[in-house]
């Protein structure tokens with residue numbers, strides 16, 4: 041008798057399980073087709089460290105102080121610095137070996153001038169590892185605002201230019 | 207229009223048949239040609255069904271799991287996915303492990319495939335649409351379905367790998383021990399119909415489907431079907447998370463495709479048998495028999511998939527004890543009850 | 552050429568009907584690159600020997616060359632399924648070494664984040680455990696629900712897996728707008744989903760058959776082997792660092808600690824599963840009583856702790872993560888020793904597996920929830 045009850049309850053547990061899968065089959069799928077529908081990253085998403093540009097001149101506001109390069113655990117940041125006539129220093133070249141970068145945000149936090157920010161761009165796949173060596177031009181954040189999403193589900197345009205945080 | 211063409215074909219066929227029957231030689235050629243034609247027809251039917259099924263399985267599982275499933279290959283809903291997969295498999299390098307038993311390794315997929323093919327001979331898709339209406343149809347079926355195990359064993363042994371061997375042993379044990387309850391369950395249906403012929407079984411259900419008369423028999427059949435098909439919860443021979451990929455671990459490319467084909471061909475075949483035995487086969491109102499047959503078969507297949515994507519896998523010893531201690535007695539009880547029922551009615 | 556057996560020894564002396572099976576390192580159910588050498592008689596396991604080290608990345612040595620703050624992102628890579636807890640363990644150790652006062656709010660945030668991380672980690676465990684037992688669907692469901700937490704973390708710190716969020720002296724930043732609401736939504740959603748998992752898997756008869764009485768470890772053995780976390784509690788030992796040796800702000804909250812009795816796969820799984828409920832409860836408590844204030848203490852740019860050594864431990868989803876830190880007064884740690892619970896639990900594997908069949912092996916590995924990144928470091 042006990043084994044009979046066992047069989048019946050066991051069978052019932054299967055039916056219950058089938059109910060769960062049926063219920064979920066009736067829900068909308070949660071995945072979507074990516075390139076057709078772009079995934080808008082959440083605000084603050086860390087894509088790769090990139091250089092903030094001055095909205096007027098379009099030049100990077102980095103002063104070449106090397107604080108970020110020192111903060112980086114992996115030493116993947118390197119730069120060459122020159123001096124303008126007004127004694128202001130600026131980088132003539134700024135390199136990031138993104139293939140080795142672990143996107144840890146330490147360099148961004150180290151920058152005293154807020155000249156470095158995390159780009160929300162995540163489409164960074166390349167065919168060759170050499171292409172992951174980013175140079176100054178590549179690392180410039182766009183002057184136009186970039187669309188990011190918020191936790192409440194809205195999408196907003198946030199400016200990544202200038203010193204102020206959007 | 208369609209009936210017109212059918213009538214003309216029929217006329218053409220009759221004429222050829224008539225002409226051929228005039229001489230012994232040509233009638234022989236005709237018989238062989240006609241059989242070959244049927245074989246090609248079956249293979250075509252099977253392959254098309256398998257391609258649809260593979261896609262369907264992925265879609266059903268995706269739906270159950272809140273996913274989209276294949277979407278890329280052709281619109282709508284990536285229907286050409288399995289075609290693409292087939293082409294990909296055909297293009298793969300053919301690898302035979304150095305230590306494998308070459309002959310067995312090569313034959314195994316073909317055996318599996320042939321075993322699946324043989325079942326189709328007795329599946330009635332319409333009143334006269336059955337390849338061969340054997341009067342021992344069910345007996346033939348019981349014999350032929352056990353062939354599958356040969357392919358599994360040959361592949362497992364021939365690959366000369368430990369995982370495949372374990373998979374093959376499990377597969378053999380489970381398929382053989384589930385054969386018996388399955389046959390016993392089917393026997394109940396045979397008793398009701400009073401015939402072993404599949405066509406007769408379908409006709410016997412013109413009033414009431416057997417599922418109503420034989421609920422226990424159906425459940426036993428369903429359980430055995432999972433073992434026979436190597437599907438979760440009884441996918442002993444493959445057991446992806448335990449035995450890597452079970453008996454077909456070492457296979458790739460075309461040979462793997464054959465196993466794949468065989469697996470899904472078996473699914474169609476056994477589902478068709480299930481429909482024949484318990485759901486009134488091709489019978490149904492309004493629509494033509496073939497349509498009913500396909501609708502029912504596919505509904506049955508979706509049920510099988512639904513179960514497959516819900517349950518976890520049992521262990522081999524539990525599987526065997528379930529087979530011998532639960533299914534076998536249940537099928538015997540079913541048989542006895544059916545006998546008593548027949549005596550009374 | 553050196554014979555392979557010289558490099559990685561295999562047990563000798565096979566019995567007459569015995570077979571040596573190499574489970575892994577590329578096996579679907581060894582959760583990465585674990586290799587278990589099985590001596591089987593048919594399918595029955597006579598001896599199981601875990602062989603680790605395929606994922607070794609010199610974590611401890613690398614840490615010695617980096618400054619204290621720089622090690623934080625590295626700890627993410629240990630137990631990548633619950634990176635936050637690792638960071639927490641590390642920063643707590645450094646703070647202990649420095650004798651640093653951490654702002655109240657940061658402490659509460661740490662509890663909040665660690666508990667969210669625990670739920671996320673247990674969801675991954677639940678999914679893969681079900682996957683090991685042949686049920687594919689629960690995995691997708693668990694990952695689907697985990698996505699909510701990952702979204703929260705993405706908004707919080709910008710990453711979905713390796714967060715780099717804890718900082719020495721606090722946390723990187725305060726909660727982003729909308730975090731509170733989304734978390735509450737998640738808390739509302741989750742109990743019903745957990746019931747679904749139960750109906751689908753945890754109460755399924757096949758699952759019960761597969762897990763009851765399998766891989767038994769007695770309480771004494773568990774303690775003797777240094778087990779911790781759900782693996783220990785599954786054997787009925789009532790020990791949880793969050794409650795018994797509170798760190799961060801855990802002492803401010805009530806914590807329910809689910810216990811098992813038999814120490815088998817079923818009980819361990821039960822503990823983990825119930826822990827999700829307990830954690831959800833805890834998250835709600837934290838949300839209710841989150842104080843205002845700073846989230847990060849002032850620390851010097853170059854952190855040079857006084858010479859000395861500390862051991863600090865936290866309750867990670869897998870068990871006790873311990874960090875032993877030695878400082879020589881320089882800017883880099885002199886020595887970092889990482890106590891990884893997965894590594895310790897792996898030692899229990901031969902004990903648990905003995906006498907069971909290969910299929911159970913998979914269940915057992917699933918039930919102790921090892922993360923190879925943490926085992927090999």
Ligand code: SF4
Nearest residue numbers: 112141142143144147
């Ligand atoms: S994100 Fe981290 S690893 Fe990458 S450049 Fe900045 S500091 Fe270096």
Ligand code: SF4
Nearest residue numbers: 102103105106108151
């Ligand atoms: S820390 Fe900022 S300002 Fe200094 S070099 Fe780096 S990016 Fe430029």
